[in-house]
Amino acid sequence: MDNLIKDINKVLEDLKMEIANKQIELDDLIEEYQSKSGEIIEN
Amino acid sequence: MEYYEIELSTIGVYTYHYAFFDMFKKYNITTLGQVLDDNLMYGIMEKCRQKSRRELCSFISLMKYKYLNIPIPxxxxxxxxxxxxxxxxxxxxxxxxxxxxxxxxxxxxxxxxxxxxxxxxxxxxxxxxxxxxxxxxxxxxxxxxxxxxxxxxxxxxxNNDYDTLKELKIQLENLIKIRDDLDFEIKKFKESLSKLEERSIGDK
Known part of the structure; x- marks a missing residue:
């Protein structure tokens, strides 16, 4: 059980890092879309 | 009171110093339930500037931890x-x-x-x-x-007991859902950008 919990914690940390990177990727894509589409951006 | 009914003005960490504060005011976002509604928030993020979007994204992660027990990425x-x-x-x-x-x-x-x-x-x-x-x-x-x-x-x-294992499993499921939702949004924006580029080439 000890090793299993250690492994799951490692997967969780990797997943959190993956999510943080995907959030940055999405943020950049929205930025690019806004700039290319010419839609009015608020605040 | 259920968490989704909680007014943002009562949770302490929500202040008018957030760059997205005016957007929330404009779109009448006043409850925690609205902040934890991913579709609604992705819609707001599409409309706002990068600074507001980044602050909002982190604010949502904090709220997801505090009220839904989802780990903070x-x-x-x-x-x-x-x-x-x-x-x-x-x-x-x-x-x-x-x-x-x-x-x-x-x-x-x-x-x-x-x-x-x-x-x-x-x-x-x-x-x-x-x-x-x-x-x-x-x-x-x-x-x-x-x-x-x-x-x-x-x-x-x-800890290495069964309850810990159960808790980790729930956290894992929640994070996988967030990762999959992000993949969906990323795909959507990539497709929208491709369409914009095709249209732009067609106009030339």
Missing amino acids: NDYLLDRKIATIEYTLDDTFGSLGFPELCIKDLKNQIQNQGNEILNITIKDFFKRLISQGQCRDATRKIIEIYLEASEKKNDLAS
Whole structure:
């Protein structure tokens, strides 16, 4: 059980890092879309 | 009261110093339930500037932890030493969900603490601030969320009982859903960008 919990914690940390990177990727894509589409951006 | 009915004005960490505050006002976002509605929030993020979007994204992560017990993706930043982030303090504290006023507060505290502060981690810096009781209320409330999350994470890493395993499984499922939702949004924007480019080539 000890090793299993250690492994799951490692997967969780990797997943959190993956999510943080995907959030940055999405943020950049929205930025690019806004700039290319010419839609009015608020605040 | 159910969590989704809670008014944002009552939760302490929501302040008018957030860049997205005016957007929330305009679109009548007043409850926690609305902030935790992913579709609604992705819609808001599409409409706002990068600074507001980044702050909003981190704010949502904080709320998902506090009210849904979903791990905070950016909490790895807590283990960074102040010295290694000295030139990107704004980005780092922004990624942790602090509004501008709180970031100024944190940067002032770093300046006031002297050079030895540079060799400690953000987490230890936060602990020090709480014990000294020197930061403003909004800053302290966000810090307390991170310190609580960090303690919980340590507990989950050190226990090895069945309940811990069950808790980790739920966390894993929640994070996988967030990752899949992000993949969906990323795909959607990539397709929208391709269509824009096709249209632009067609116009030439």
